[in-house]
Amino acid sequence: MKRLILPLLALLLFLWFAVGSYWYTNNYCQGISRLSMPPLSITDGNFLATSTDNFSFQRNGHTLKVPTHSESAFRKIGVYLSDNPNKTIDLTGIYNADESNQSGKENLGKARAEAVKNKLVTLGAIADNISTSSLKVNNTRFQENTLYGGVFFTFDTKAVEPLAQTKEDKVALAPAEEIIVKARPLNLYFNSSKYKLEMTPELKIYFDELQTYLKEVNDSKIIITGHTDNKGDRKHNIRISKYRARAVRDFMIENGFSNKRIKIDYKGPDEPLVSNDTEEGRRKNRRVEVRIN
Numbered sequence: 001m002k003r004l005i006l007p008l009l010a011l012l013l014f015l016w017f018a019v020g021s022y023w024y025t026n027n028y029c030q031g032i033s034r035l036s037m038p039p040l041s042i043t044d045g046n047f048l049a050t051s052t053d054n055f056s057f058q059r060n061g062h063t064l065k066v067p068t069h070s071e072s073a074f075r076k077i078g079v080y081l082s083d084n085p086n087k088t089i090d091l092t093g094i095y096n097a098d099e100s101n102q103s104g105k106e107n108l109g110k111a112r113a114e115a116v117k118n119k120l121v122t123l124g125a126i127a128d129n130i131s132t133s134s135l136k137v138n139n140t141r142f143q144e145n146t147l148y149g150g151v152f153f154t155f156d157t158k159a160v161e162p163l164a165q166t167k168e169d170k171v172a173l174a175p176a177e178e179i180i181v182k183a184r185p186l187n188l189y190f191n192s193s194k195y196k197l198e199m200t201p202e203l204k205i206y207f208d209e210l211q212t213y214l215k216e217v218n219d220s221k222i223i224i225t226g227h228t229d230n231k232g233d234r235k236h237n238i239r240i241s242k243y244r245a246r247a248v249r250d251f252m253i254e255n256g257f258s259n260k261r262i263k264i265d266y267k268g269p270d271e272p273l274v275s276n277d278t279e280e281g282r283r284k285n286r287r288v289e290v291r292i293n
Contacts, residue, residue, distance in 0.1 A: 038148055040073050044087070044155035047080055049073040055116070059096075059145040062103045062111035064119055077153075078123030081130070082236055085243060088129045091116050092152040096140035109134025116151045126240070127232050186290040188248060189283060197251045207255055213292065214261060222262045223291045224248050229282035230269040238268035248288045263293075 040051040053067035055074075066074060081087055093112035095101075103111035113132035121127045140147065186206055188197070197203075214220055226241030226248075245264040253259055269276070272285040 040070050040149070042073065042077055042153050044080070049076040049080070054148045055151075056146050056148045057108075057112050057115075057150050059142050059147065060100045060102070060108070062105075062108055062115055064112070064115040066119065074119060075123050078120050078125045081120065081125035082239070085126060085129065085240060086157055088131065088156045089120075089125075090131045090133060090154040090156070092133045092135050092154065094135050094137045094140060094147075094150050094152070096142075097136055097138065099140075107134050107136070109136065113151050121232065124233065124236060126236055185292070188288045188290065189286060197247060199255070207252070207257075210292075211256065214257075220261070221293045222252070222257065223289075223293050224252075224262060224264045225289045225291070226264070226266040226268075227271060227273075227285055227287050227289070228269050229285040230272070230276045231282065234268060238266060241266035241268045244288050248290065 038054055040049070040054040042049045051067075051070040051073040053069040055064060055066045055070055057064065081089060091113040093109035093114075093116070095107050095109035095112070099108050101108050101111070105111040105114065110132060113134060117125075117127070117130045117132055120130060135152075210222070214222075224245050226243070226245030228237040228241045228244075230237070242264075245266045249259075249262050249264050252262065269285070272281075273287070274281045274284050276282050276285060
């Protein structure tokens with residue numbers, strides 16, 4: 001009997017060690033694994049983009065790494081921003097004070113946010129609708145020198161801004177006899193990515209003149225054509241120019257014009273007035289032309 005006690009104790013010790021190791025691994029080590037790769041989850045109201053994997057950055061680095069499983073989530077975000085041009089997003093990149101910064105930006109947080117922005121733009125998001133910022137976080141949690149996530153997504157809805165007009169863009173009064181002879185063309189200029197209008201005294205004068213002309217020339221039509229600068233993807237610039245043309249048409253209908261007398265067109269960046277090499281040139285190319293046919 002005494003001979004059996006020692007082997008029995010050894011067996012019990014082995015079982016205790018095996019069961020204890022399994023319990024510890026299941027409850028703690030898996031938790032560490034999950035912590036090292038937190039899932040990606042981006043939400044905005046009813047919008048949701050998720051992935052079991054997450055994007056990451058290396059310590060002291062700003063190169064964005066997106067696992068294959070996360071690509072679909074990024075594409076979904078890009079399409080969401082493209083389909084909702086009134087949506088903006090702020091990307092806030094985090095960084096640790098003791099990281100070395102070789103990015104060329106003021107800090108790694110800003111560089112990481114810019115890397116995510118560039119990724120979203122390649123997937124269809126409008127660059128002008130994405131802002132970037134940074135946040136220094138003490139004791140940023142790295143897992144084996146890898147920062148998972150590291151950029152916060154904050155969505156917002158753009159406030160409607162008044163139509164941007166310079167002194168030379170404003171509409172002046174014309175004598176009544178000139179109105180009947182020829183309806184004047186009009187260019188409406190927009191801030192980047194804006195497509196809403198507000199009534200101004202100058203625009204009210206122009207609309208009154210145009211209404212008078214349309215009553216005198218019964219077969220005339222209003223041709224509204226949207227344009228953009230050349231920043232960003234052409235397909236999305238085409239879409240923005242379409243939104244702008246539609247917005248002007250709807251605004252004119254709200255102010256008494258007949259839908260039957262209006263036609264719209266949109267050219268995106270394909271017919272610039274001037275070079276897009278300067279901000280002033282790009283501003284002049286972000287326009288809607290109102291012409292009478």
